[in-house]
Amino acid sequence: MGICMFGIDHNRASIDIRSVFSFTRKNAVAAMEELKKTEGILGCVILSTCNRMECWVSTVEDWKGCLFDEICRIKNVDPEDYRAYFRERADREAVDHLFHLTCGLKSQILGEDQILTQVKDALALARESFTTDSVLEVLFRMAVTAGKKIKTEVTFSRANYTAMDSAVAMLKERGADLASMNCMVIGNGEMGKLAAQSLREQGAEVTVTVRQYRSGVVQIPVGCKRIDYGNRMELLPECDIVVSATASPNYTITEELMKQHTWKKGLVMVDLAVPRDIEPSIGEFHNLELYDIDAFKNNTSFSQNEEAYHQAEKILQEQMAEFYDWLEGRDIIPRIKDIQNKAVQDLNLRIYKILAHLPLEKEERDTLLKNIDTAAGKVVGKMIFGMRDAMGREAFLESVESMEQIYDEK
Numbered sequence: 001m002g003i004c005m006f007g008i009d010h011n012r013a014s015i016d017i018r019s020v021f022s023f024t025r026k027n028a029v030a031a032m033e034e035l036k037k038t039e040g041i042l043g044c045v046i047l048s049t050c051n052r053m054e055c056w057v058s059t060v061e062d063w064k065g066c067l068f069d070e071i072c073r074i075k076n077v078d079p080e081d082y083r084a085y086f087r088e089r090a091d092r093e094a095v096d097h098l099f100h101l102t103c104g105l106k107s108q109i110l111g112e113d114q115i116l117t118q119v120k121d122a123l124a125l126a127r128e129s130f131t132t133d134s135v136l137e138v139l140f141r142m143a144v145t146a147g148k149k150i151k152t153e154v155t156f157s158r159a160n161y162t163a164m165d166s167a168v169a170m171l172k173e174r175g176a177d178l179a180s181m182n183c184m185v186i187g188n189g190e191m192g193k194l195a196a197q198s199l200r201e202q203g204a205e206v207t208v209t210v211r212q213y214r215s216g217v218v219q220i221p222v223g224c225k226r227i228d229y230g231n232r233m234e235l236l237p238e239c240d241i242v243v244s245a246t247a248s249p250n251y252t253i254t255e256e257l258m259k260q261h262t263w264k265k266g267l268v269m270v271d272l273a274v275p276r277d278i279e280p281s282i283g284e285f286h287n288l289e290l291y292d293i294d295a296f297k298n299n300t301s302f303s304q305n306e307e308a309y310h311q312a313e314k315i316l317q318e319q320m321a322e323f324y325d326w327l328e329g330r331d332i333i334p335r336i337k338d339i340q341n342k343a344v345q346d347l348n349l350r351i352y353k354i355l356a357h358l359p360l361e362k363e364e365r366d367t368l369l370k371n372i373d374t375a376a377g378k379v380v381g382k383m384i385f386g387m388r389d390a391m392g393r394e395a396f397l398e399s400v401e402s403m404e405q406i407y408d409e410k
Helices: 015-020 025-036 067-075 091-102 114-128 134-153 163-173 190-201 229-238 255-259 280-284 302-330 333-356 362-390 393-406
Strands: 002-009 041-048 052-059 087-090 182-186 205-210 225-228 241-244 267-271 288-292
Touching (some): 002 015, 002 091, 002 134, 025 041, 025 067, 025 114, 041 114, 052 067, 091 114, 091 134, 134 302, 163 190, 163 241, 163 267, 182 190, 182 229, 190 241, 205 229, 225 229, 333 362
Parallel strands (some): 182 205, 182 241, 205 225, 267 288
Antiparallel strands (some): 002 052, 002 087, 041 052
């Protein structure tokens, strides 16, 4: 059994490079299903966010394939054009990365909360698509458990800070009075809602676009207005700030659309999507400013969170050790079950004559035997797993082998 991941993130690649490898939910499902069919791949999970795309697989132990080449094939791009942007990790390095990532320790904003939800959603999507397996299921679930534990027990400075909060801070530093501004947020997903909430907290008038077919179904942040997505350009001339944060593979605002409308002098446009929502050439227009998500980097220094980081690291090491205990023990569990079953059979042979002479009806005798079997299995299992916890791995494996030999058929 092997664990492997290939990933691209904001540390190595610009937004335009990351956009090439981003996945919508639908495309992620199709890619995971295709990868799962690859010989030697047992399970697959794809994590695709604004800042990164990572593809995780569990494989047979001697798998000789190349996950990066498989991803490039799915994306229909030349691997040599992008190899320098990707990072490969395997086995313990991969496990270490996922745990640290899920807890926000590899994010632009140290300890941020969004990545925990994104990892949970990635696992849920793989589970719904039947592309995960027991190893990835337990790995991701334990990483999420570690993330929740750290979120509860460790306090990071600005952990709830978002890219939109950085944009708000920038505007305020320039003297902008957000309370007097009209804002439009295109998109009502997680990122869009956070953006709308950040602007509302500053007192701005915020209108959120909603697709017409979902208008009466979705909830928008408290205090915000709503318009149909198709009417977004009619609202644009009234806006001081336009934020776009959708999962659309196409532009929500194009150069052609902008040329057909007017806008306020000094209009600020913020594109939080990967791939981009707002056509980059719009940034060259006069009387407006266009920013993408990479314009808002984390300014929080490590020293501000050093103590919290070390607290989180201690929790992580404990949680990862728990995963490795499970991983190393999973192959031996069937052997332990076999020893339990043979020990119960041995006991049955030894007490059969005693039970046969008891003044019991057949149904009562069968029930008693079943209860004895259950109790005996639990006792044997408790002793064996107790040995595992008290011994070194090699000594325990030798003990299991000795117990197996006791019941080997001659």
